[in-house]
Amino acid sequence: LQYHLYSPPLPHVSNLHPHQRMIQSFFMSDRLREELQKRNEAVHHSLDESGYLPLELYNYHSVYPLEQPKMIPGSFGYMTSVYRVTGSVDGKPYVLRRVEGFRLMNEMAMSTIDPWRRLRHVNIVSVREAFTTKAFGDYSLAFVYDYHPLATTLADHYFAPGATPPTGPALEKTIWSFICQVASALKTIHSAGLSVRSLEASKILVTGKNRFRLNCCGLLDMLMFDVGKALPQQQQEDLIRFGQLIACLACLSLTAAQNLPKSIDFLSRNFSTDLKNVTLYLLSKPSPMKNVDDVITMMGPRILHEINSAHHYNDFLETELSKELENGRITRLLFQLGFINERPEFSLDPRWSETGDRYLLKLFRDYLFHQEDENGRPSLDVAHVIATLNKLDAGVDEKIGLMSRDERTFLIVSYRELKRSIKEALNELRS
Known part of the structure; x- marks a missing residue:
């Protein structure tokens, strides 16, 4: 089982340029992770x-x-x-x-x-x-x-x-x-x-x-x-x-x-x-x-x-x-989106309705998890989810297109704007 859904590094990684990195370099080594997981399994x-x-x-x-x-x-x-x-x-x-x-x-x-x-x-x-x-x-x-x-x-x-x-x-x-x-x-x-x-x-x-x-x-x-x-x-x-x-x-x-x-x-x-x-x-x-x-x-x-x-x-x-430092950042973003999206107690509040600012976050959830391939089949691309959430966490100025499910609305927003919307929504929930 490849924990991060990637193949092991190839033997010619030494041919990479200095500015290039293998995806495995971002995570704990598979050998160490496997050893720790086996120890944890033995405890239980x-x-x-x-x-x-x-x-x-x-x-x-x-x-x-x-x-x-x-x-x-x-x-x-x-x-x-x-x-x-x-x-x-x-x-x-x-x-x-x-x-x-x-x-x-x-x-x-x-x-x-x-x-x-x-x-x-x-x-x-x-x-x-x-x-x-x-x-x-x-x-x-x-x-x-x-x-x-x-x-x-x-x-x-x-x-x-x-x-x-x-x-x-x-x-x-x-x-x-x-x-x-x-x-x-x-x-x-x-x-x-x-x-x-x-x-x-x-x-x-x-x-x-x-x-x-x-x-x-x-x-x-x-x-x-x-x-x-x-x-x-x-x-x-x-x-x-x-x-x-x-x-x-x-x-x-x-x-x-x-x-x-x-x-x-x-x-x-x-x-x-x-x-x-x-x-x-x-x-x-x-x-x-x-x-x-x-x-x-x-x-x-x-x-x-x-x-x-x-x-x-x-x-x-x-x-x-x-x-593995701060490896919970993506999980925190998922929690925050789950707290905000489609809260039933705010269904009549225009600020939380589908015409309000929170509509961006609902469309972003579809963009994140409900992608389809060229044949109309559900796309289960983990790399897309991880890359998108990392950009959201960083609040970069890169813009993306968000389309409604009925294809009548198309919004172009940046990750910075989405991050600000999450922060404002959470502040209102806490108040």
């Missing part, structure tokens, strides 16, 4: 009422499954399921991750979620709250996170059958972007006295163009409240898993972490020395303790490249947004 997916999902759940409703039911426990050791829910307080969509068949034995474990709720970072899926529930017919533990429509996991995006990851220099650029974003998230988490504990490909979301977010944060802190390791050891394990993920991305295989010597050899032969050094540092034994600050130092100019890419994409989005 719903199910008919079914017996296996609760109608309401704590402070949430409209429960919608985001994953197929799993028959085996996941990496957390419990069966989990993921749903999109809508908040009853603010009406916003959220993700609810349910840990099935888990009965919280220590109420103190619920307090582990509070530090995560206060944590905000662009590369972390924000934690909203956690609670226990029996709405699904069992004892379940529910975690509520921000919802990112159409997000995929790192495992599905790069390692699933049919995935099309980048290769060559593009792959290394993607890996460095991944390193910068995850290192930034780990810096914030470790500085807050926390650890991820679930840094793996299935727990990292890809939410946009090379945008990575750590997911399921805080979940293991509550599940393993009584058997957790010391915080420094957990943070060291985060860094080791970070290095393993880099090796997996470089080899484009989730099994690369199982044979690290071979993976490092492949990485050394196909990628830069800087990338190899960062990976080796993360995979090495702590002596005495590794620190994410050292990783950030080793990244050096790669951070500048990431910042430049972010600014370039921000410029692109601002440019696309500027194309």
Whole structure:
């Protein structure tokens, strides 16, 4: 579907003169619009009422499954399921991750979620709250996170059958972007006295163009409240898993972490020395303790490249947004014409009758929507409507001919005069 009823731009648009523009340059790019529309559609997916999902759940409703039911426990050791829910307080969509068949034995474990709720970072899926529930017919533990429509996991995006990851220099650029974003998230988490504990490909979301977010944060802190390791050891394990993920991305295989010597050899032969050094540092034994600050130092100019890419994409989005600026002008004109034309309460008022000044606007409506082609068939030319309303909005001096339906009256008026008539009519309606 072409949103603006125009064909995509042709490949030879570079041959246009400087003063010429393709019609697509006036609107948001089709690719960006399609992506945003798909996200919006994903937010509004719903199910008919079914017996296996609760109608309401704590402070949430409209429960919608985001994953197929799993028959085996996941990496957390419990069966989990993921749903999109809508908040009853603010009406916003959220993700609810349910840990099935888990009965919280220590109420103190619920307090582990509070530090995560206060944590905000662009590369972390924000934690909203956690609670226990029996709405699904069992004892379940529910975690509520921000919802990112159409997000995929790192495992599905790069390692699933049919995935099309980048290769060559593009792959290394993607890996460095991944390193910068995850290192930034780990810096914030470790500085807050926390650890991820679930840094793996299935727990990292890809939410946009090379945008990575750590997911399921805080979940293991509550599940393993009584058997957790010391915080420094957990943070060291985060860094080791970070290095393993880099090796997996470089080899484009989730099994690369199982044979690290071979993976490092492949990485050394196909990628830069800087990338190899960062990976080796993360995979090495702590002596005495590794620190994410050292990783950030080793990244050096790669951070500048990431910042430049972010600014370039921000410029692109601002440019696309500027194309939609004041895009409601035509709609406002249609509303105004609808308010004015053929109002029944003024049918006896000569100022509003067909012999008055408002007659121009009635004829203009016919000129706008009731055109016919050379064969007498209705013309459904959207371009004519858009071009005419744009001229009316600008109030140009160009003149047009307006003919009555009985063809006995023909008036020549300018868009400036029509715009003035609309303004005067609206002022009288308001008075």
